[in-house]
Amino acid sequence: MKDLDQGTPGKFLDPARTAKGEPRARVALTNPETLWFNTGTLCNIACVNCYIESSPQNDRLVYLSAADVRDYLAQLEERAWPAREIGFTGGEPFMNPQIIEMLRAALDTGREVLVLTNAMRPMMRKRVREGIAALNADFPGKLTFRISVDHWSARHHDAERGAGAFAKTLEGMDWLRDAGVTMTVAGRTVWGETEAEARAGYARLYAERGYPIDAADPGQTVLFPEMDARVDVPEITTACWGILGKSPDSVMCASSRMVVRRKGADAPAVLACTLLPYDEEFELGTTLQEAERDVALNHPHCAKFCVLGGASCSA
Template identity: 55%
Template sequence: MNEMPRTISGKFQDPHLTVKGEKRAWVMPHTLETLWINTGTLCNLACANCYIESTPTNDALEYISTSEVAELLDEAEREHLGLKEIGFTGGEPFMNPDFIPMLGDALSRGHNALVLTNAMRPMQRPGPAEALLALQALYSARLTIRVSMDHYTSQVHEEERGPDSWAPMIDGLIWLNRNGFQLSIAGRMLSGETEEDERTGYAKLFAELDLDLDATNPNDLVIFPEMDESTDIAEITTGCWKTLNKSPRDVMCSNARMAVKRKGASAPAILACTLIAYDERFELGPTLKGSMKPVSLNHPHCSRFCVLGGASCSS
């Protein structure tokens, strides 16, 4: 006799079943290709819809240190985890006083490095700028700077990031381009346009600024889905993989993890995802090897950003 499906009160509550009682999708990691380092949640901006709620006062994730990152990189090498790329995110990475040394360490070990930044004053200060140029001279082929530009117009960008946030970002972007850095742009679907409309708008801006970027290339211009938590989103069941013609390997948590240093913690913790920093259900322990365990897609961001949105933070 078939059992009736068990009902759950509310979406994204049970790690195994959806609200309709269907089997929830999960992801088995197959390798650790990308390790994200959250350098801390402090940022010089307070964006309206920041994925991780970074502000000039939010230090819920405190500055991670060079030695703490080095221990993780040592473990990845020792355990042969297949690590290829180190991603640095925040907050604003250039606000962490240890950021340049940890970036240099990652590059000197032979990893590719991807830095997410708003390219504003923290990056443009003489000390960080000079140190970044030195790393560029040594490791240009493996260092990519991804600049957050939420829209190709200053109006929409500043509606998200605040007044006077456009011109300094453009200055930093032009400086990076002029000095030969590998660049990409992180845009967002904020204005109700189609992706084609957005790419056309960015293409015009790139031409005006004489940037070496191709707006049709998803590596040069990553457009992330809007993460409006007030809108309803479908849960992902095991049957969705076939329906959507996708594989669990397409999802970011199959090959990436993020290290964070919680305020007051004695050591960093490893999370399943860059977008879910405060949900303890996605904390996978203190070690990279131990974090390589199945992840239940039990958060709205799993649907909105990764599975249905088709996005990934990695390069």
């Protein structure tokens, strides 16, 4: 069931038709360039507005194993997907005890690997740091960490992630900087400032810390819109592509899929979207072949985040 409030009666209920009876937009998997792995929803912190509700207690998505990852990497080759990137997200990926083995398996395919992390204590354990350093040495230029820095100031960042979180993340980023690991940043646009003001703030932070990250580049400093399924947003019809001057190929589900393992499930599942891990409507099967079917844009996130917001989780 979708987490929708009473302000949007009849919306996002029928995968074929909108509340007004118009044909709902669908997106085909036309360019599968990113395969995501959600390593599990457990996290070392609980953020105020985490879209996936990660926390030290949330194990609705349990840990993937390195064997799971290797299986889907083999399927990637069998299906001949032109994937250029393998992504790892959570929860906090470095909570998973097999994360270094998973990253090495992904890097062994020759593809770029992107890890979404808060760069806090799980990443800073000695064994993990040694593993990251070895991977970065063995696969130069192939490994990128996208660090969650909700705001360039400690005040706003800590309001989301807890007192002292900003300082701990910067400690992790300092280590990554000194280890020569490529970093980008993911921030949020919920602070009442313009995009220019936000990017200027990040630029100051990077300059102060010596981080080789471009605050003006939206690929290096990604600013995500708020994802609140209770906010009333328009449904996307087939006519919207022409009205908005957009192509279905620009939407994230045209280019990516995500593998998860649900608690109690016999096998992992493949989802259409990284943002909708709990909605059964967006579960496409257990194999990449099954996941090649198209996706109905039948959720508020499809409209606000992907089509209207133009955001993407990939690098």
